[in-house]
Amino acid sequence: MSVALCLLLYGFAVAVLAPRLLRRxxxxxxxxxxxxxxxxxxxASTVLAWTVTLAILLIDIATHQISLFPVRFMDGCLLHLHDAAVGDYGHPVQTGLLALSGFATLAGIxxxxxxxxxxxRSRRRTLEHARMARLAGRHHPDLDAVVLDVDHPAAYCVAGKPHTIVLSRGVLTALEDHHLDAVLAHERAHLDGRHHLLLTLTRGLASVLPRLDLFTVGAAEVARLLEMLADDAAARKHGPDTVLQALLTLSALPSPPATAQAALLPRVRRLSAPTTPPRWYARAMATAVALLAVSIPVAAIITAGIGIRVCAV
Known part of the structure; x- marks a missing residue:
């Protein structure tokens, strides 16, 4: 075994097993x-593990410094890899290994x-969307939002310079004032929490790694959980009943806006349930998973760094 192999296997294990556990x-x-x-x-830990794995292998092949890894029982895999890289197993094996390394490097790049x-591209599109919304609509000073003069229901926020909350005339007509305040608080919570940055990053990873559930399912789950966070922020200001009624009103419209469609049932259940503290074991399990996901690759990288430092002295 080796640090590189451990990190590689760790990354695949997280990519395969984490989605089901985290979704539960x-x-x-x-x-x-x-x-x-x-x-x-x-x-993050999966991407980090694979990146460091590739870096370790490339450094080892380039420098042939197997001795950088001080723990002997961990050297077997990299020792064979080193021997293959320098041609001890024949030129075909050497050529194949170098080609594989080159392919892996190219894939990473x-x-x-x-x-x-x-x-x-996502940032440019978002900024352009915000600019076009401000041009097409009119700024409502009392709401601090841009109102589009259309009947189609729309209620969303767009990150830009400045950030913009967009409402349609259809939403203003459908919602009472206190419900509208709750919707605005929900959208402001998205902007204040910089949720757009998390959405951009997770959706970007999902688009470049579309065959891995960790990133595709993860992007959808993060988006759903961010909606719940914004619900909680609005509920603290206006009460969960007000937020719930606003959500139900929007979802009952002929063409409900995306903010009312995303993960509707779990959001309704959370808002309609009696206010109780989160179950301790759910919080503990989620915290443990987060800490474990970070600690394993970081510990492996630190171990490799210490080994390199000790042997370099």
Whole structure:
């Protein structure tokens, strides 16, 4: 075994096993903030583990410094890899290994490039959307929102310079004043919490790694949990009953806005249930998953760094 192999296997284990476990922990939104942290930790640790694995292998092949890893029983895999890289197993094996390493490096670069371009494209699209909404609508000073003169119901926020909350005339007509205040508080909670940054990142990872449930399911779950966080923020200001009635009113419209459609049933259950503290074991389990997801790759990387430092002295 080796640090690189452990990190590689860890990344695949998290990618396969984490989605089902984390979805069970976050399905009812008992502790949405901790559940979001657990999802993000699992995603980040997987990407980190695979990135460090590739870096370790490339460094080893390039420098042939197997002795950098001081624990002898961990050297077997990399020792064979080293021997293959220097041609001890024949030129075909050496060529194949170098080609595989090159392919892995190219794949990593392409994924990083696609992620960067996806994030930049999403940012440009969001800024343009905010600009067009301000041009097409009129600013309502009392609501501090842009109102579109259309009957189709719309209630959402767009990050930009400045951030913009967009409402349609159909929503203003359908909602009473206190319900409208709750909707505005919900959207402001999204902007104040910078939820758009988390959505952009998780959706970007899902778009460049579409075959891995950790990122595709994770992006959907994070979006759903962020809606619950915004519900909680609005409920603290206007009460859960007001937020619930606003949500039900919007969902009953002929073409409900996206904010009323996302994970409707769990949100309704949370808002209609008696106010009780989150179950301790759900919070503890989500916290443990988040800490474990971060600690394993970080500990492995620190171990490798210490080994390199000790042997370099």
């Amino acid at each position: 922990l976050s399905i009812e939104g008992t502790a949405p903030r901790i559940a979001i942290a657990a999802w993000l930790a699992a995603m 392409l994924v990083a490039y696609r992620l960067a371009t996806t994030l930049l």
